[in-house]
Amino acid sequence: MRQLQLTKEEEKIFEGEMGDAPKLAIRLLYSLGELGEAERLIPIKSAHISGVSYKNVGEGGIQFLKKMMHKVSVPTSLNPLGFDIENGGPVDIDETFHKKQMEIIEIYQKMGVMNSFTCTPYYFYNEPSFGDHISWAESSAIIYVNSLIGARTNRESGPSAMASAIIGKTPDSGLHRDEGRKATVVVNVTEKLDYTRFAALGLFLGPKLNKNIPIIKGQKETKGIELKALSAALSAVSSIPMFHVDGITKETSLVSDSPETINVEKSDIDETISKNSAQEEPELIAIGCPHLSSEELDYVARLVKGKKKVGPDLFLFTSREVKAQSLESVKIIENFGGKVFSDTCMVVSPLSNKYSKTGTNSGKATFYLPLKGYGNQKVAFMGILDLLKWVIG
Amino acid sequence: MKGRGLSPGKATSDVVVCNQLISPLGEISRDGFVTSGPCENTNITGKVLAFKGGRGSTVGSYTFLELKTRNIAPTGLINEAAEQMVVTGAIISEIPMVDRVPLDVFLKGDRVSMNGSTGDVSILNVKERRVATVYLMHDGNLLLLKRSQDMPSYPGQLSGISGFIEEGETPEQTGKREMLEECSIEDAKLRKIGKEIYVRNDGNLYGITPMIMETRTAKVKLNEENSEFHWIKPEDIQSYKTVPKFQETFLSLRHDWYLDS
Numbered sequence: 001m002r003q004l005q006l007t008k009e010e011e012k013i014f015e016g017e018m019g020d021a022p023k024l025a026i027r028l029l030y031s032l033g034e035l036g037e038a039e040r041l042i043p044i045k046s047a048h049i050s051g052v053s054y055k056n057v058g059e060g061g062i063q064f065l066k067k068m069m070h071k072v073s074v075p076t077s078l079n080p081l082g083f084d085i086e087n088g089g090p091v092d093i094d095e096t097f098h099k100k101q102m103e104i105i106e107i108y109q110k111m112g113v114m115n116s117f118t119c120t121p122y123y124f125y126n127e128p129s130f131g132d133h134i135s136w137a138e139s140s141a142i143i144y145v146n147s148l149i150g151a152r153t154n155r156e157s158g159p160s161a162m163a164s165a166i167i168g169k170t171p172d173s174g175l176h177r178d179e180g181r182k183a184t185v186v187v188n189v190t191e192k193l194d195y196t197r198f199a200a201l202g203l204f205l206g207p208k209l210n211k212n213i214p215i216i217k218g219q220k221e222t223k224g225i226e227l228k229a230l231s232a233a234l235s236a237v238s239s240i241p242m243f244h245v246d247g248i249t250k251e252t253s254l255v256s257d258s259p260e261t262i263n264v265e266k267s268d269i270d271e272t273i274s275k276n277s278a279q280e281e282p283e284l285i286a287i288g289c290p291h292l293s294s295e296e297l298d299y300v301a302r303l304v305k306g307k308k309k310v311g312p313d314l315f316l317f318t319s320r321e322v323k324a325q326s327l328e329s330v331k332i333i334e335n336f337g338g339k340v341f342s343d344t345c346m347v348v349s350p351l352s353n354k355y356s357k358t359g360t361n362s363g364k365a366t367f368y369l370p371l372k373g374y375g376n377q378k379v380a381f382m383g384i385l386d387l388l389k390w391v392i393g
Numbered sequence: 394m395k396g397r398g399l400s401p402g403k404a405t406s407d408v409v410v411c412n413q414l415i416s417p418l419g420e421i422s423r424d425g426f427v428t429s430g431p432c433e434n435t436n437i438t439g440k441v442l443a444f445k446g447g448r449g450s451t452v453g454s455y456t457f458l459e460l461k462t463r464n465i466a467p468t469g470l471i472n473e474a475a476e477q478m479v480v481t482g483a484i485i486s487e488i489p490m491v492d493r494v495p496l497d498v499f500l501k502g503d504r505v506s507m508n509g510s511t512g513d514v515s516i517l518n519v520k521e522r523r524v525a526t527v528y529l530m531h532d533g534n535l536l537l538l539k540r541s542q543d544m545p546s547y548p549g550q551l552s553g554i555s556g557f558i559e560e561g562e563t564p565e566q567t568g569k570r571e572m573l574e575e576c577s578i579e580d581a582k583l584r585k586i587g588k589e590i591y592v593r594n595d596g597n598l599y600g601i602t603p604m605i606m607e608t609r610t611a612k613v614k615l616n617e618e619n620s621e622f623h624w625i626k627p628e629d630i631q632s633y634k635t636v637p638k639f640q641e642t643f644l645s646l647r648h649d650w651y652l653d654s
Contacts, residue, residue, distance in 0.1 A: 035399060158452050
């Protein structure tokens with residue numbers, strides 16, 4: 001195995017001359033570099049850190065964050081937390097949760113991390129360009145920026161993205177190199193898919209592909225938000241860091257010599273959806289996993305404009321900035337009787353404090369929400385038009 | 394067994410084998426249970442947890458840290474193919490971890506000793522033996538031998554030419570020696586040698602180095618270890634009842650050999 005070579009400067013950090021946090025950080029990067037058989041560390045343009053909600057970080061995580069507390073050296077955005085800081089919700093939380101959550105936020109603020117609190121930082125706070133080397137956590141964002149933007153990041157964990165943010169570097173391995181971005185499986189899908197069916201495709205393919213990068217054929221008309229749904233679902237149930245879409249994404253020439261082929265039938269998608277749909281009426285309709293774009297907020301607003309909500313609660317999740325840019329649509333949705341939250345989402349907030357049955361069009365949420373001891377929800381997974389039928393009288 | 398050491402430290406514990414990918418966020422609960430898949434409701438506290446690999450959330454690393462803080466963590470982690478999330482979790486939580494170990498070498502009730510620095514993994518009370526297996530080819534055909542009924546392992550099953558690697562021998566030397574003993578063939582040339590694979594048979598664990606050799610003669614003279622031989626077309630291999638992992642090992646080795654040439 002090749003050995004990772006550190007520069008003189010990096011050696012000093014490794015030996016602790018710059019302090020304990022950078023020492024811990026570079027040692028973690030070093031170990032992960034060896035895992036990926038990197039020969040060196042390379043500079044990054046940005047980082048994105050996950051591990052913000054107290055629900056996920058826990059007490060052990062807080063102790064770790066304190067040990068790692070150090071100024072970041074590149075622009076660094078941050079994932080959502082357990083509640084909407086300015087407006088409260090989506091559910092009531094106890095005092096301990098609130099206190100611990102704010103303690104985590106303060107640590108990140110001291111590190112100089114942006115108050116972005118979103119899983120879609122690529123819409124506003126942290127927009128990478130084609131070919132940029134970056135170090136991002138948040139599985140749905142990693143696969144999105146690799147695939148749709150052509151930026152280059154491995155599937156960093158919260159701690160390793162933080163380590164990279166502090167050092168300003170990442171191991172030169174995996175997705176940072178052309179070889180690591182090659183598709184090894186051709187996936188043929190002839191049926192034209194919409195948002196929810198793309199999410200279902202992700203849930204269906206993930207366990208089959210495990211960690212192989214696919215190139216998807218037959219979907220030349222697809223939109224960015226649909227591939228966002230695919231990104232989130234696929235990366236929830238696998239460790240796939242990237243996909244290519246024939247005729248859409250920018251690196252479709254990167255295909256291995258003899259790729260396998262998988263043909264996806266309409267029935268595969270139908271079964272994935274029906275398997276994940278509880279038939280009972282949900283108590284909550286939750287939309288926005290990953291966080292909504294302005295375009296998606298506008299779409300929902302058009303559907304509910306001038307109507308009055310009935311039945312279950314309707315919650316939408318987005319980032320502060322996207323919400324601010326779409327105030328008109330937000331007002332329409334609120335007049336309807338829905339709520340638009342920022343900073344948080346259905347997965348990282350303690351939803352089960354109030355709800356036990358949730359309807360969603362998100363494949364990612366459909367994976368996490370039913371898990372015992374985590375989301376504890378009965379989930380109805382269906383398209384947005386079907387979901388809205390519950391609330392539009 | 395030799396895996397790849399990923400997170401330093403040593404552990405000796407009962408092993409919990411979960412033949413599944415696991416998202417440490419959500420699929421491992423904060424009280425130390427696996428919450429989905431074949432291992433649903435299995436406690437991992439104080440155990441060596443062996444699973445295929447990680448998936449899902451990039452926050453999963455914190456799950457191990459939380460379990461460690463509560464003193465309910467697994468003592469060690471073993472993966473078939475590790476990814477960054479679980480490795481990071483192991484490193485920051487100081488839990489020893491090794492990957493590149495197949496899950497099917499473990500049986501229910503096994504106790505495992507592992508070293509996360511060297512990558513060494515052993516199963517207590519199981520004897521490890523190193524074996525060389527030769528896939529002998531002649532004119533595009535593959536030699537299958539039927540193991541005698543009085544062989545201590547896999548009697549009556551079809552296999553290649555194989556034998557224990559003796560002290561001081563390389564696998565290739567063992568292969569050639571066995572070929573002479575079992576088949577009286579001297580002229581074979583090594584074409585491709587593969588990585589060691591592991592096969593569990595009750596109290597034995599065989600570390601088998603597979604290799605493809607080619608001979609110019611089809612004449613085979615058996616000794617008492619085998620009762621029959623057959624030259625078969627490699628495409629037909631799946632219709633024969635062979636010893637464990639024999640077929641897939643051959644097919645992948647032959648694939649690598651073709652890529653070389």
